[in-house]
Amino acid sequence: MKKFNHILFFVLLLGSVTLLSSCKSNTDSEDSNFDRPKMLKNYSENVILPAYNMLQDSVDQLNSSATTFSNTPNTQNLEVLQQSLKGARLAWQNASLFEFGPAEMQLLRTSLNTYPTDTTKINDNINSGNYSLGSLDNQDAVGFPAVGFLVYGDNKTDSEIVSQFTNETNAQNRMDYLLDNIAFIKENVDAVVTKWKADGDNYASTFLSEENSGTDIGSSMGMLINAMVLHYERFLRDGKIGIPSGVRSAGIPRPSTTEALYGGYSVELAIENMQAFKRLYLGIDLNSNDGLGLQENLDAVGTATLADEIETNIDQSLDKLNALNDPLSQQVDSNNDPVVEAFQAMQKVVTLVKADMTSALGITITYQDNDGD
């Protein structure tokens, strides 16, 4: 019995130590292997907010280009508008990875970037002049892809497009639809940015709060990683590459499902998104300053080889994406193999990030009670 009592004593001792340590104030000790709050701070201040600011600026730019175009519809102003749209779409690639919190509530990605866009629906809306852009039914007739269709047209010259906005039937309706869409984009982006900022709803402080500094599902890190992985899997790998190439669509290549079908720069957008993903993983801001990120976290828990392997695979995916030519719809049509190769390279990253990384960091990607089996 003595032996048992010793064991019991040990168990109790452990408990008492636990309880006693509660009396000690929780100081930031240097024993900590990894400063997770500091990583979250880096993400919030140097990665997420700058990306949203950039998006907001570029959407403002898009808005003013559209106003100029509507006041003076000519080919020169159309080209400026096209450039602004591209700028905004590139900026979006940096902000699209954060579909949690305010962006999730706002359904930002759905509102801004549902494609392929339904051109029949768009034309119907223009002809009737009666539409609600925020409605569920119009999800594939709004946002960047819809604006892309309006300002690039389907195989049309610039002057033909200007003519659509000036001379043809329902020209004014078309102009209204363009402006309404850009206003809709701006409204959604502004709402999300305001919610993040300190002078708005200050979601940033919620993101950095102590109660959200854990690794469970509601924690900031849990949400960030879930959003990041989900975006990568469904919208970067599948949406931008997998579906057009046919790997994710019953084996039949679908060139008309590319992101910038009418602008013809889908590959460029995919590369930008992949680079944003890499920066997020490394904790690098837009000016290439390297802060604490998931990579450093993996290093800290003793899995540096995994950290390196993820980076290597991201780089290989970037190489494969760089080997593709715009417009992606033509690349898929004429030579689909490199697109499938890019998909396969991107697939490896999913496994490493979704299985190995979340596992190594003890991130919960379930919302349910779990006893670990």
Add this chain to the structure above:
Amino acid sequence: MEKYLTQQTSIAPLAVFRALFGFIMLVSVIRFVANGWVYDLYIKPDYFFTFYGFDWVAPLGEFGMYALFFVMGLAALGIMLGSFYRLAAVLFFLSFTYVELIDKTNYLNHYYFVSIISFLLTLVPAHRSFSIDTIRKPSLKRETVPAWMVNIFKLQLGIVYFYAGAAKLNPDWLFNAMPLKIWLPANSHLPVIGELLNYEISAYIFSWAGTVYDLTIAFFLLYRPTRIWAYISVIVFHMLTYFLFQIGMFPFIMILSTLIFFSPEFHKNIIQKVQKLGTFFKLNQKEAGAQSSKKITLSKKTHPILAGILILHFILQLLVPLRFTLYPGNLFWTEQGYRFSWRVMLMEKAGHATFHVHNPKTGKNWQVSNWKHLSPYQEKMMATQPDMILQFAHHLEKKYKQKGMDDVEIRAESFVTLNGRRSTLLVDPDVDLTEIERGFTHKDWITPYNENQTNWFTNN
């Protein structure tokens, strides 16, 4: 032997156990509904991973599911108050077990535990003291029950703890402190013990202490001189797990359940204190005095049936967790015989499954977007469990058949990481799963576990 089975003993521990179990179940049911889980788990998904042999168990639709949970909550209340007790216990057991059988994605050992306890409660007259039933019908009131009616719960609890401890006797747990080495630092933000969790030695201490605790706690609870200390360690242990892991109601269920090990006097005390709060209980107690000293005796017919059921139950309880020995391969990897064995918080396993479809008629190949068919939780649980991978492949086969694709081939490429090891293929990616039948036989299409798989944490 007679002492533990037929000798009359106070009903108080059983009655208190019944009331506490009903209470914590009522809380659990309310919490489950309030968290929106009825919708998330049983209404929203398009597909459910049924248990083999229980494919007829299906969700009942939105109204049906909420109605079922309402019945479950009422039944829990009935158990707690001892009101229409037998009916309540049967209803609770059936409704709870039905829900657990709908989708194995949601399988938890503690749900299995609840099913078993509620099953055992249907067999005993736990309402014959400290209950509404004895107020309604004072003649029901009894002071004593045969000892087995209390002891089956102690035995069940003992089995749960002991097997949970025995399951921890594996090299990863004891010598690599895995998975706690991963899980503890993930909690380093906790205010009280956070700092300690970053030390590797903590993972070893927790692993070993947990093993010793599980293996021995039932004995310390049985032995009167150590009981109070054992119970304190029950509280400490389960509260630790509560703060460290997303483990839900389980810690509270165990903290309340293990009270049954305490003496009749202890429980009589509890009853008296509660009864002081409710005066009508007191009044009633006086009226029932005469009959309550009667013994509960079973008729000659029910006695052997009950004995048979209980003997069979406990034989199964002892054997089912050992069925894994009938399968070749590494248990944690194949999970053949893993469930229903009290393997709790044993491994960190995660995966990512891709399903490749080949249509021989058209020669086309493509991959499935799992998320279009499954919830994120289902997708996660499936990726690491071969039987679920097979079920999903069959589900896809059916879907494609409905679309007019008669004979597609479906292969799974699932990369799985176990306790920090580099992810590797769980099942043979060349096997057409539409040709494989479900069942309890060994799944030879599982890729053999590689003992030498490199570990990200140790690089060897």
